[in-house]
Amino acid sequence: MNESKKDQSHDDGHDIDNNMHDMSPGEVSKAMQQPRDLFNSEDGEVDFRGVSWQGAAILIAKFQIGLGALSLPSTFHVLGFFPGILCFVILAIMTTVAGYVCGNARRYYPHMHSIGDAGELLFGKGGREFIGVIYYIYLALVAGAGMLTTSVAFNALSEHGACTMVFVAVACLASFVVGTGFRSLGKIAWLSWVGVAGIVFAIWITAIACLAQSRPAAAPAGPIKLDIRVFPKATFIQAMSAISTQLFALGASGTFFSVSAEMKNPELFTRSLICGQSFIVITNIAISSIMYAKVGQYLASPALGSAGLLIKKISYGIALPGLLVTAILWSHIAAKYWFVRILRGTRHLQSNTVIHWTVWIGSMAVTVVFGFIIVGVVPFFNDFLSLVGALINPVFTNVLPGFMILFFLAKNPSRAGDIVEDVEREESMSAMNWILNAFKAYRNGWTAVLMLVGAWFMILTGFFIIVGGTYSTTLGIRASYNNGAVTGVFSCGDNS
Structure with a gap:
C-alpha cells in the first residue's frame, strides 16, 4: 500500500478517535457497531479498490452499451x-x-x-435476500445473453461453421477463464476499453455503410418504401415491447454499487457517471437516428446486419471482442455478488486463502454454467430475455432507486463520518414508516419537493413498465409458439 493511502487511513482513524473522545460510553458503543467500508482492510492481500474514475467511467459505458444498443434503432420504427x-x-x-x-x-x-x-437498508433482511436473488438471476441472464450474442457473431463470421451451442460453450469457457483470472474490477477495467471501442466502431461502420448504400440491403427488388414514421403507428403491446427494449439498453444502474465499491476515490463517482452515461446516450441517439433515417423499416435486429452480408461480417468481426467482454463482465459481477455475500466480514474476502479461491472459482463456475444452461434450455430465449427485462429491469432502474430517494428524504443521513447522529436517527424510525415520513420533505424547500415528485414518478413508471412490458412480452411468446418460430432446446441452428 502506498504512503498516501497509509496517511489517509491514519488520518481517518485519528479523526474517529478524536470524535470518540467527545462521546458518552453509549455513543461510543453505537459508533463501534456502525458498518465499516467493505473493502477497507489494511492487511488485505487482494486490492479491490483499484478502479480510477476514468476506469469507472468506461465500466459504466460498457455496462450500458452492448446487447440493448444493437436492438435500439428498431424501436424508433415502432415508437x-x-x-x-x-x-x-x-x-x-x-x-x-x-x-x-x-x-x-x-x-x-x-x-x-x-x-x-x-x-436490506430499505426493507430489512428479508428484502436483502429477495432482491439479492432476483439481482443475481438478472446478472446471470444478461451474461448468458452475452454468450448467445457472441455465438451470433461466430455464426456470422464462419457462415455457421459449427453447432451454435459449441460457439456458446466457447464464449462460456472464455468468460470463466478470463472472469476468474481477474478478481477485481480494477484489473478487468482495461477490457472494457476494448469492449466499448469494438461495439461502438462496429455500429458506426454499419451506420456509415447504410448511408453509403443507394437502397437498404434487406429491401426487396423493385420500388421500396422506407416507411419512416415521425409519429407511432403501433399498438400498445408493440409500444410497450419497444419501451422495454430501450430500458434494457440503459438498464445497468443496479451494477453501479459494485463499480463505486471498487473505486480508489468513490467520491468521484458522479464524474464517472456523467462521462460514461453521456457518451452512451449521445452515441445511441446519433447512430440509431442515422440508421433509422436511412434504412427505415428494413432495419435488422441486431442492427449489425442492416448493411448487407459483407458489412455484417466486418461489423461482427470488430464487435466480437466487445460482445465477449459483455459476457465476461456480467459473469464477473454476478459471481462477485455471491463471493462477497459469502465471505463478507471474514479475513478470506481479501486474503489468498483456499476458502477465498474456492468460493471465487465456484461462484464463477456456477454463474457461467447457469447462463449456458438458460441459453440452451429456454426455446424462446430472445422473448424470455425481453420478459426478464420488462419484469426485472425496472426494479433496479426505477422502483428501488425511487424508494432509495424517499429513504434519503425521510432519513436525511449525514456523511458516513457523522456516525452517532445517523445511528440515533435510524433507531428513532421504524423500518417502514420512512415512506410516509418522506412526504414531509416538502417542508425542506422546492428541491426536496422535486426529489419527492421525481421519486414517485420513477416508482410508478417502473411498475407501469413491469405490468405493461410483461403483458406484451407474454403475448409475444404465445405468438412465437403459434407461428412455429420456437425451436427446440440446445438448438444447433444458425442464429445469425
Whole structure:
C-alpha cells in the first residue's frame, strides 16, 4: 500500500478517535457497531479498490452499451422517430438519476456492495435476500445473453461453421477463464476499453455503410418504401415491447454499487457517471437516428446486419471482442455478488486463502454454467430475455432507486463520518414508516419537493413498465409458439 493511502487511513482513524473522545460510553458503543467500508482492510492481500474514475467511467459505458444498443434503432420504427427519441431521453434521465443514487449511496453507507444491500437498508433482511436473488438471476441472464450474442457473431463470421451451442460453450469457457483470472474490477477495467471501442466502431461502420448504400440491403427488388414514421403507428403491446427494449439498453444502474465499491476515490463517482452515461446516450441517439433515417423499416435486429452480408461480417468481426467482454463482465459481477455475500466480514474476502479461491472459482463456475444452461434450455430465449427485462429491469432502474430517494428524504443521513447522529436517527424510525415520513420533505424547500415528485414518478413508471412490458412480452411468446418460430432446446441452428 502506498504512503498516501497509509496517511489517509491514519488520518481517518485519528479523526474517529478524536470524535470518540467527545462521546458518552453509549455513543461510543453505537459508533463501534456502525458498518465499516467493505473493502477497507489494511492487511488485505487482494486490492479491490483499484478502479480510477476514468476506469469507472468506461465500466459504466460498457455496462450500458452492448446487447440493448444493437436492438435500439428498431424501436424508433415502432415508437415513431420523435416519440422514440423523447422516450429514450426520459428513460436516460431516470436511469442516470438511478445511477447517481446507487453509486453515491456508499458515501453514507460504506458497507454496501450491491443493490441487495440496499434492499436490506430499505426493507430489512428479508428484502436483502429477495432482491439479492432476483439481482443475481438478472446478472446471470444478461451474461448468458452475452454468450448467445457472441455465438451470433461466430455464426456470422464462419457462415455457421459449427453447432451454435459449441460457439456458446466457447464464449462460456472464455468468460470463466478470463472472469476468474481477474478478481477485481480494477484489473478487468482495461477490457472494457476494448469492449466499448469494438461495439461502438462496429455500429458506426454499419451506420456509415447504410448511408453509403443507394437502397437498404434487406429491401426487396423493385420500388421500396422506407416507411419512416415521425409519429407511432403501433399498438400498445408493440409500444410497450419497444419501451422495454430501450430500458434494457440503459438498464445497468443496479451494477453501479459494485463499480463505486471498487473505486480508489468513490467520491468521484458522479464524474464517472456523467462521462460514461453521456457518451452512451449521445452515441445511441446519433447512430440509431442515422440508421433509422436511412434504412427505415428494413432495419435488422441486431442492427449489425442492416448493411448487407459483407458489412455484417466486418461489423461482427470488430464487435466480437466487445460482445465477449459483455459476457465476461456480467459473469464477473454476478459471481462477485455471491463471493462477497459469502465471505463478507471474514479475513478470506481479501486474503489468498483456499476458502477465498474456492468460493471465487465456484461462484464463477456456477454463474457461467447457469447462463449456458438458460441459453440452451429456454426455446424462446430472445422473448424470455425481453420478459426478464420488462419484469426485472425496472426494479433496479426505477422502483428501488425511487424508494432509495424517499429513504434519503425521510432519513436525511449525514456523511458516513457523522456516525452517532445517523445511528440515533435510524433507531428513532421504524423500518417502514420512512415512506410516509418522506412526504414531509416538502417542508425542506422546492428541491426536496422535486426529489419527492421525481421519486414517485420513477416508482410508478417502473411498475407501469413491469405490468405493461410483461403483458406484451407474454403475448409475444404465445405468438412465437403459434407461428412455429420456437425451436427446440440446445438448438444447433444458425442464429445469425
